[in-house]
Amino acid sequence: MADQALFAPPGPAAEVEEGGAFTPKFDADGLVTCVATDAGTGEVLMVAHMDAQALAQTIATGEAWYFSLSRRKLWRKGESSGHVQKIVEMRTDSDQDAVWIKVEQVGPGACHTGRRSCFYRTIPLNGAAGARLEFRDAEKLFDPAAVYDTGKRGA
Amino acid sequence: MADQALFAPPGPAAEVEEGGAFTPKFDADGLVTCVATDAGTGEVLMVAHMDAQALAQTIATGEAWYFSLSRRKLWRKGESSGHVQKIVEMRTDSDQDAVWIKVEQVGPGACHTGRRSCFYRTIPLNGAAGARLEFRDAEKLFDPAAVYDTGKRGA
Numbered sequence: 001m002a003d004q005a006l007f008a009p010p011g012p013a014a015e016v017e018e019g020g021a022f023t024p025k026f027d028a029d030g031l032v033t034c035v036a037t038d039a040g041t042g043e044v045l046m047v048a049h050m051d052a053q054a055l056a057q058t059i060a061t062g063e064a065w066y067f068s069l070s071r072r073k074l075w076r077k078g079e080s081s082g083h084v085q086k087i088v089e090m091r092t093d094s095d096q097d098a099v100w101i102k103v104e105q106v107g108p109g110a111c112h113t114g115r116r117s118c119f120y121r122t123i124p125l126n127g128a129a130g131a132r133l134e135f136r137d138a139e140k141l142f143d144p145a146a147v148y149d150t151g152k153r154g155a
Numbered sequence: 156m157a158d159q160a161l162f163a164p165p166g167p168a169a170e171v172e173e174g175g176a177f178t179p180k181f182d183a184d185g186l187v188t189c190v191a192t193d194a195g196t197g198e199v200l201m202v203a204h205m206d207a208q209a210l211a212q213t214i215a216t217g218e219a220w221y222f223s224l225s226r227r228k229l230w231r232k233g234e235s236s237g238h239v240q241k242i243v244e245m246r247t248d249s250d251q252d253a254v255w256i257k258v259e260q261v262g263p264g265a266c267h268t269g270r271r272s273c274f275y276r277t278i279p280l281n282g283a284a285g286a287r288l289e290f291r292d293a294e295k296l297f298d299p300a301a302v303y304d305t306g307k308r309g310a
Contacts, residue, residue, distance in 0.1 A: 008285070017268055020290075022286070037199065044190055047255075090280055091278065093202060115249075123245040123247055125217045129210070131214075
């Protein structure tokens with residue numbers, strides 16, 4: 001994982017919650033959670049992770065960089081597909097273990113399956129845990145096989 | 156952590172991504188990530204975690220239940236504050252390690268600091284990692300001390 005010394009370590013809770021210093025609280029794997037929403041529609045496009053280096057690159061460039069859990073490496077969103085995410089606004093939450101980026105999604109979609117959003121299935125409520133998922137907004141807008149050279153996930 | 160046998164285990168990637176079975180992929184701590192957005196505005200209210208029991212309770216009741224990392228227990232959102240979250244729609248993502256709930260937030264806010272959203276500070280972009288956070292939409296809408304009996308976080 002990347003050098004967490006890129007950021008100051010978190011102080012007491014009152015400082016973390018009410019202060020002006022960005023002191024991300026990395027988990028045991030050195031990661032924070034990132035939620036990317038479409039800056040125009042508010043739709044959640046994807047949830048992924050950032051290590052310290054991905055956070056620093058994101059802040060420095062204004063484009064989304066992640067840490068890929070499956071490939072165990074720093075990952076510039078769109079590096080294979082060209083589907084980069086230009087950040088309109090970036091926020092952190094009260095305990096600073098998550099960030100929210102509002103993005104302009106370049107290209108047809110954010111999801112490696114070819115869809116606009118990774119959240120293309122609903123979970124039926126008020127029933128049993130085993131109910132079937134329902135596809136929604138699930139149209140494939142691009143052909144993953146044509147976009148990714150090696151079938152990399154989520155790039 | 157709760158009984159993961161409440162849900163079937165994930166199958167091959169093609170089934171997880173393109174199938175109709177909800178087979179959540181729990182992390183090493185038995186958790187999935189949950190993003191709660193305001194069903195009306197699209198604003199991200201909070202990011203938290205659900206274990207299998209919280210997921211099952213959420214699905215059964217149509218209200219948000221989480222697993223509190225700080226208290227290490229199942230947590231019905233609003234159990235102390237009354238600020239429950241009624242779910243309008245629940246989705247899962249391509250690899251089923253995250254869920255997105257669109258909610259009607261009952262009461263003035265979702266954040267234990269007294270704000271509407273936990274994401275009340277922006278991170279300046281295109282600069283150094285050490286730039287100061289800027290408060291935005293950060294008005295305190297309720298007094299946490301009056302709402303929580305024991306200063307519990309995020310309830």
